Amino acid sequence: MHIPDGYISPQTAGGLWAMMVPVWYTAGHKVKRTLRQRQAPLVAIGAAFTFVIMMFNIPVPGGTSAHAVGGTLVAVTLGPWAAVIALTVALVIQALFFGDGGILAIGANCFNMAFILPIVGYYVYRLISAGSSPRGARRWIGAGIGAYVGLNVSAFLVALEVGIQPGLFHTANGTALYSPYGLSQTIPAMMLVHLTVIGFVEAGVTALAVVYLQRARIGLLAGEKAAAPAAGPRLRPLLIGLLLMLIFVPLGLLATATAWGEWSPEDIRRRFGFIPEGMNRFSGFWSGILPHYGVRGSFWSSVPGYMASAAIGLAIVGGLTFLAVKLIHRTKKSD
Amino acid sequence: MIETEPTLPRWMIAAAGAKAPATSGRRRRRSAVERTIQGMAHALRTSVFSEQIAARQGLLQRTDPRAKSAGLLALLMAAAIIRTPLLLLTLYALTLAAAASSRVSLRFFIKRVWLFIPVFAGVIVLPSIFNVVKAGDPLFTIWSFGHEVRLGPWSLGTSLAITRQGLAGAAILILRVAVSVSLAVLLTLTTRWSDLLKALRIFYVPRVFVLILSMAYRYIFLLLSLASDMFTARRSRMVGPGSPRDDRHFAASSMGTLLGKSSTLSDEIYAAMVSRGFNGEPMTMRPFRMRTQDLLLLVAALLLAIAAVGGDRLLG
Numbered sequence: 001m002h003i004p005d006g007y008i009s010p011q012t013a014g015g016l017w018a019m020m021v022p023v024w025y026t027a028g029h030k031v032k033r034t035l036r037q038r039q040a041p042l043v044a045i046g047a048a049f050t051f052v053i054m055m056f057n058i059p060v061p062g063g064t065s066a067h068a069v070g071g072t073l074v075a076v077t078l079g080p081w082a083a084v085i086a087l088t089v090a091l092v093i094q095a096l097f098f099g100d101g102g103i104l105a106i107g108a109n110c111f112n113m114a115f116i117l118p119i120v121g122y123y124v125y126r127l128i129s130a131g132s133s134p135r136g137a138r139r140w141i142g143a144g145i146g147a148y149v150g151l152n153v154s155a156f157l158v159a160l161e162v163g164i165q166p167g168l169f170h171t172a173n174g175t176a177l178y179s180p181y182g183l184s185q186t187i188p189a190m191m192l193v194h195l196t197v198i199g200f201v202e203a204g205v206t207a208l209a210v211v212y213l214q215r216a217r218i219g220l221l222a223g224e225k226a227a228a229p230a231a232g233p234r235l236r237p238l239l240i241g242l243l244l245m246l247i248f249v250p251l252g253l254l255a256t257a258t259a260w261g262e263w264s265p266e267d268i269r270r271r272f273g274f275i276p277e278g279m280n281r282f283s284g285f286w287s288g289i290l291p292h293y294g295v296r297g298s299f300w301s302s303v304p305g306y307m308a309s310a311a312i313g314l315a316i317v318g319g320l321t322f323l324a325v326k327l328i329h330r331t332k333k334s335d
Numbered sequence: 336m337i338e339t340e341p342t343l344p345r346w347m348i349a350a351a352g353a354k355a356p357a358t359s360g361r362r363r364r365r366s367a368v369e370r371t372i373q374g375m376a377h378a379l380r381t382s383v384f385s386e387q388i389a390a391r392q393g394l395l396q397r398t399d400p401r402a403k404s405a406g407l408l409a410l411l412m413a414a415a416i417i418r419t420p421l422l423l424l425t426l427y428a429l430t431l432a433a434a435a436s437s438r439v440s441l442r443f444f445i446k447r448v449w450l451f452i453p454v455f456a457g458v459i460v461l462p463s464i465f466n467v468v469k470a471g472d473p474l475f476t477i478w479s480f481g482h483e484v485r486l487g488p489w490s491l492g493t494s495l496a497i498t499r500q501g502l503a504g505a506a507i508l509i510l511r512v513a514v515s516v517s518l519a520v521l522l523t524l525t526t527r528w529s530d531l532l533k534a535l536r537i538f539y540v541p542r543v544f545v546l547i548l549s550m551a552y553r554y555i556f557l558l559l560s561l562a563s564d565m566f567t568a569r570r571s572r573m574v575g576p577g578s579p580r581d582d583r584h585f586a587a588s589s590m591g592t593l594l595g596k597s598s599t600l601s602d603e604i605y606a607a608m609v610s611r612g613f614n615g616e617p618m619t620m621r622p623f624r625m626r627t628q629d630l631l632l633l634v635a636a637l638l639l640a641i642a643a644v645g646g647d648r649l650l651g
Contacts, residue, residue, distance in 0.1 A: 004452050005515030006508060010415040028541065040543060041608065044550035045558075045601035049594060051551070052558045055374050056586050057367040059579035070590065077594060085544075089551045096523055096531065097552075098381060099452060103408075103519050104415055166469075174471060176504035177418050178511075180463040201583075208587030209594070217595040 005102025007179045009169045017107030030081040046078050047089035058201045066198050072121030072147035073206045080122040087114035112154045121150025134221045144207030148199045159190035366576040375563045388524045393437030395525035399629035400534035406636030407522045413640035414514040417647035423510035430517035453513040464501035471498025565589050
């Protein structure tokens, strides 16, 4: 699951860093508000705990063993946003000190394993266990299913990030500059093993650990309310939207036809037989800013250009939405 | 491990010696419990050796951590951008030179870097050099089938060959991974962890995050030894390998136990911090000093990174 440096392009890695900055900001804010001064020791020990359980070898039917991530377990006990920070810290220490995952790829690894995994895992858990007592069976069932879903979504993201590389970044004769395998190879390779084996290992261990906590340390499960997201700016829709966009950006590349209404002057001429005078005049202006969505004839062929434009657009839209939500929230508060 | 220092007891080094990674399937299979213990011992050893090397008097150890991390980051970015194998090889040679001038034994450095990430990258990338996996211009034809071979819905083409693109792509990937890992290892081997964390402040990492990082690192070793004790206790009570089902239950309950202990620990640490006057804002004691030679080294690293990317544009 840890992507080393060199497998993904700096453009991909940078884009995911950019996506993580608002996530870290939000997480830091939420944790500060809910835990106050206690945040530093609690999150630090949570991170150390996460790091240590990532080293556990879990036996897999068939004889080998797999490592657990434990992200959902941490989210269930510390709350999702404290888990984001704890997992980030654990991943940073792994990358800096033990060489698990690259340094430039920290953004990507955190996006997959410290953001999407605990958030997805936690909300699946909440969905299933809502209203149940801390000792109820729905708690461990929810945690197990949450761990399974969270891990698989995160594995799918790894496959996407690595799989888009050869199509986007290659030399003129087709030599891959980063990971050489396309989506048709990375998705089956990642998903087969995660859907069938590793996901169940993670689910089983998470569920068993929650059962253990129900028997021995019930306070850790009951106390989750304190860390659960309090009323605040509703960021969930924004984050889900960002996630959907990230997933659908590569789909735009697969569409061969031009998008309706996004015709270039040449397309218009082909369709209508002439170019409107005003369009001809202004087309030069726009291509100066984001030339045809891709800088022609340079390192970025049109496809990486499309990706980069999508990333820039995403960042701008995301930033503006974030600001708008913040502003609305602030005005509401002052009312 | 080459650098056996007298400070570590012999059994600690011998216990998890140069054994094959956990994936070796044919030999007597070590149990998951044993593998976990060995993995933890390995992590402890790695960090002890790192701190010992960071305490030596070499070129990079003497450099200001801020200049060093900024310079190495610039080179890391250059290594991610350039696509000429020759330039990547040059960068790799430079990391070797930097290691040698920082009193890191080259044999140790090469082993630490290549085992096991770049070797693993090599194994992963291997299938992509063949035309049946990834299309390309054939360089060496290994086997001509004479007719088109089909495997269900997939066509394998008329021959099995190593492609020019596949080979070049594999070389670029392995070299890029090796250079990136070398740079990262150089930074962490020659910098004390506490200094490295403080250097993060120049990248605008919030102070509280740095505090959490340093506390987490401090308590990883406590929790590691707690977990390692639990696993050792378990192993010493077992005759022969346990059933995988029991091992899974054991792993899950030890996670739960560890979580409980961590929670108690964090309460106690918080109480200790408050009683020493902690009010939520961390303070740093020792300021860094940037000297001329640090700045020179930083400028050299930046120029090198720019030259590498520029040279790549000229050659590519």
